[in-house]
Amino acid sequence: MSALTNTYQPTVRENLQRLLCEAWHKLEQQPLESGALAxxxxxLARCTGENRAWAQSLFVWGVASLYEGQTHQAITLLSRALAVYRFLGDEEGQWSCLKAIALAWHHAGDTVQALETHAVAGRFKRQAEFLARATWLRWFAD
Structure with missing residues (x-):
């Protein structure tokens, strides 16, 4: 007599969404723990061609790297995320990346790059709306 068991295995897309949700949550609560999840x-996002998830995971990973003090890695990851957000036409994603890149340049000691990048982020018409939702920025408040 065999017992039927539920052996449901989540799909790759479900695993991706779970990981991404966990990474965002950790970024909000404990940023040091968000990098590995991101x-x-x-x-997974890159392998499955999920561009929005790819951009988000690069962003979270980049912000986590910045929080850890790895400014050059953060700039690289955030620049990659910025490129994907531009491809998607996602203004909030672009603005967030630019703000984080400006912070990374500032922490790296390059004031000129920081100011230039911050100025580009400042050109977005909806930046006040984006800023209100950018809870990750609180980790970098001076």
Whole structure:
């Protein structure tokens, strides 16, 4: 006699969404723990062609790297996220990346790049709306 068991295995897309949700949550609560989750989500997103998830995972990973003090890695990851957000036409994603890149340049000691990048972010018409939702910025408040 065999017992039927529920052996449901989540799909790759479901795993990706779960990882991404966890990474965002950790970024809000404990940013040091969000990087590894975002890195795993980035791999899945890239492999499956999920561009929005790819951009989000690169962004979370980049912000986590910035929080850890890895400014050059953060700039690289955030620049990649920015490129994907531009491809998607996502203004809030672009603005968020530019703000984070400006912070990274500032922390790296390059004031000129920081100001130039911040100025580009300042050109978005809906920046006040974006700023209100950018809770990740609180980790970098001076």
């Amino acid at each position: 890195q795993r989500a980035e791999h």
